[in-house]
Amino acid sequence: MIAGLYAHRESPIHRLPPGVKLAALPIAGTLVFALPSLAVAASVFALTLLGYVVARLGLRLAWAQFRPVLFVLALIAAAQLWFGTPFDAALAALRLAALILLAALMTLTTRTADLVAVLERVLSPLRPLGVDPARVSLAISLTLSFIPMVAQIVEEVREAQAARGIRRSTLRLAVPVIVRLLKAGDEIAEAIDARS
Secondary structure, three states, X not given: OHHHHOOOXXXXXXXXXXXXXXXXXXXXXXXXXHOOOHHHHHHHHHHXXXXXXXXXXXXXXXXXXXXXXXXXXHHHHHHHHHHOOHHHHHHHHHHHHHHHHHXXXXXXXXXXXXXXXXXXXXXXXXXXXXXXXXXXXXXXXXXXXXXXXXXXXXXXXXXXXXXXXXXXXXXXXXXXXXXXXXXXXXXXXXXXXXXX
C-alpha cells in the first residue's frame, strides 16, 4: 500500500537525490514556524504548488492531497481564531497546509526504499548509542507516507458514501476511515514481520 503512493514521472524533482527532498521538509518546517510571517508561509505554500507542476503531477493531484484535510485545517483555524486573532488563524492553517502538501510531494516523488536508505545513512552515527537506524528510518518513512495515505483513504470513503447517498457526517466519515487505517496498519506490520 505504501509503495502505491509513489507516482512515477520523468521530472527534475523525481531525479533529485532523496536526501535533498528529505532535508527540504525540516528546513521548510523550521522556516515557517521560526518566522511568524504570512508572506513566508504563503511563499512555501506557493513553491510547493510549483513543485507539483514541475514534478508533472499537476495541481489536481495537489488538490486531491489537500482536500481531505480541509476539515482539520478549518478546525485548527477556528481554534486559533477563538483563542487568538485572524492573523493567528490564517498563519496556522497556511503553515500546516504548506507542510502537508510538501510531505505529500516528497512521498509522491520518492520511492520508500530510497527514503529508508537515506534515513539509515543519516542515523548510522547514532548506532553506538543503542539506536537502530533501520527501525527508526522505517518508522519515519512510514509516518511521512501515512500523511498522503490518510488523505487518500478519507477521499475514497467520502466518495463511496456520496455514491450511496449517505449524508455527510463527521462520525459517519470517521468510523470507516479509522477502520481502514487500522487495517492498513496491520497489513504493514505483517509485511515488516515477514521481512525481519
